Amino acid sequence: MDYDFVEQYRKPKRCGNPIRDLNPMSKANLMLVLGLSPFIVQNYIFGFGMVGVFIILSVLAGCFKSFFSMYWKVLLLFGVFLFLVKSAFSPGEHVLFQIWGICVTTESIQSGLQIVSLVLAFSGAFILFVKTTPMEDFTYALEKKGVSHMVSFVILSSFQTITDLGQSAQVIMESQKARGIETEGNVFQRAKAYIPVMGPLILNAISSTEEKSIAMDARAFSAPVEHTFLSELPEVGTGEKILVAVFDIAFIGLIIGRIALWVL
Amino acid sequence: MKNFNKLTIFLIPIGIAVNVVGGQLAVLLKLPVFLDSIGTIVVGALCGAWPGVLVGLGCGLINAISLPTLLPYTVIGMLFGVIASFLAKKNMFDKFWKALINGPCIALISTCIAVPITATLYGGFVGTGASVIVTTLMAAGWDVVPATFVSELSSELMDKVICLIIIYFVLKAMPARFVVKLPNSKYFIKEEQ
Numbered sequence A: 001m002d003y004d005f006v007e008q009y010r011k012p013k014r015c016g017n018p019i020r021d022l023n024p025m026s027k028a029n030l031m032l033v034l035g036l037s038p039f040i041v042q043n044y045i046f047g048f049g050m051v052g053v054f055i056i057l058s059v060l061a062g063c064f065k066s067f068f069s070m071y072w073k074v075l076l077l078f079g080v081f082l083f084l085v086k087s088a089f090s091p092g093e094h095v096l097f098q099i100w101g102i103c104v105t106t107e108s109i110q111s112g113l114q115i116v117s118l119v120l121a122f123s124g125a126f127i128l129f130v131k132t133t134p135m136e137d138f139t140y141a142l143e144k145k146g147v148s149h150m151v152s153f154v155i156l157s158s159f160q161t162i163t164d165l166g167q168s169a170q171v172i173m174e175s176q177k178a179r180g181i182e183t184e185g186n187v188f189q190r191a192k193a194y195i196p197v198m199g200p201l202i203l204n205a206i207s208s209t210e211e212k213s214i215a216m217d218a219r220a221f222s223a224p225v226e227h228t229f230l231s232e233l234p235e236v237g238t239g240e241k242i243l244v245a246v247f248d249i250a251f252i253g254l255i256i257g258r259i260a261l262w263v264l
Numbered sequence B: 001m002k003n004f005n006k007l008t009i010f011l012i013p014i015g016i017a018v019n020v021v022g023g024q025l026a027v028l029l030k031l032p033v034f035l036d037s038i039g040t041i042v043v044g045a046l047c048g049a050w051p052g053v054l055v056g057l058g059c060g061l062i063n064a065i066s067l068p069t070l071l072p073y074t075v076i077g078m079l080f081g082v083i084a085s086f087l088a089k090k091n092m093f094d095k096f097w098k099a100l101i102n103g104p105c106i107a108l109i110s111t112c113i114a115v116p117i118t119a120t121l122y123g124g125f126v127g128t129g130a131s132v133i134v135t136t137l138m139a140a141g142w143d144v145v146p147a148t149f150v151s152e153l154s155s156e157l158m159d160k161v162i163c164l165i166i167i168y169f170v171l172k173a174m175p176a177r178f179v180v181k182l183p184n185s186k187y188f189i190k191e192e193q
Helices: A003-007 A024-041 A044-060 A064-089 A106-132 A135-144 A149-178 A187-192 A194-218 A238-263 B006-028 B038-047 B049-066 B068-089 B096-122 B130-139 B144-173
Strands: A095-099 A102-105
Touching: A024 A044, A024 A106, A024 A135, A024 A238, A044 A064, A044 A106, A064 A102, A064 A106, A064 B049, A064 B068, A064 B130, A102 A106, A106 B049, A106 B068, A106 B096, A135 A149, A149 A194, A149 B006, A149 B049, A187 A194, A194 B006, A194 B038, A194 B144, B006 B038, B006 B049, B038 B049, B038 B068, B038 B144, B049 B068, B068 B096, B096 B144, B130 B144
Parallel strands: none
Antiparallel strands: A095 A102
16 A cells, blocks of 8 residues: 555645645635626726736736636637627727728727626636636535535536546447448538437436446435535634635725725 | 536536536638537526526636626526526426527527627627627617617627527436436336326
8 A cells, every 4th residue: 555645645735836725615715706806996907907916916826827728718719709799890989990890999999898808808717717626625524514525426426427428428439330330521410410429428328327326325415414524624814814804805995995986 | 506406507617617618619601600508508507597607707707707797687697597497497498499489588588688688788789790780770770779779689690590400409418317316307207107
């Protein structure tokens, strides 16, 4: 038996990176505050600044690669195309140029930048949270907060089942191809391949639930007792609590400021 | 969650996975429809509204991981679960022709919710192929709401009719000895006279 392997379960789980080691609840809190702040500030320079902040945070958390591999799609689709659509069709006074129904004005470019910065900032916060928080840590933190273990099971099992079903979809598709089902050709031919793959997939998945439920109950899944955990998360430190509180207070300050500006 | 039937709890992750994998398969086969609500409607029909809502919620959140702009549309997925349960109680899944009626109904409801989201949040741009229709109509001088409505409805109609036909066959093929253990079984299994 490898001594180090056993030893790692005797102390709380840490990975040595200060951002990734934050408690999942703190991360969720910070993500909401940072991701929603551009909606309160209503200034696109701040929103694009936030996008930069998230990219820097992902570098600091050591997960830039996985973060950016998802984020660039959002940047391209919504950063470029959404901006083009908004600036071409939003109403405005100062016309820069006009062709058919397309009318680019200074106001429409402003509103385009505005909406794009909001969408990008919130997306960045969301993807960063997902990429820095392992799902099992998140569900563990939820259970610590008193959420039922059924919820954890549903969340974690969903990810597992997606992987499993994805693989069995491949297998079913290969075997249906061997029986002569076409997956190439025109739209109708390709559509015909959908039901022979999806039907067996769903029925297989559903028929396995009964065995699963028996197996889970044999492992005391629904026993009415306190559940134990194999690995634990570190206790939340004072520094972390203060950090989250500072951000929360700043966010509340922003909201108060925004309301004050509206009223006055 | 606590008072769900045990099988229902195991069916929720499967519903979510069927949604996601079904959507992936439609992309893989390069089909012009999404087909990513099969799981929600099957679970909603068999297990009731709440499990269906949970499947819709989970699926929406998982889809949002790859494209966070889809988050607002999660509401629609949750609604499908409720509608599916309602249709099951009205015995709308037992004949093939009823599937052809269900599809357009669901498409219309989801369009009515999707249009305000698309038009107000994203100015008619959703990042799918339907955006081409929207921008073309808007360039021809249409307003953003009708343009979005036309494009959303056309893609939703095709998607949901095909979805409901597939679901009809899936529910038909379900073994009765399994369905009988689920909350909504009384709407699917006729008692022998």
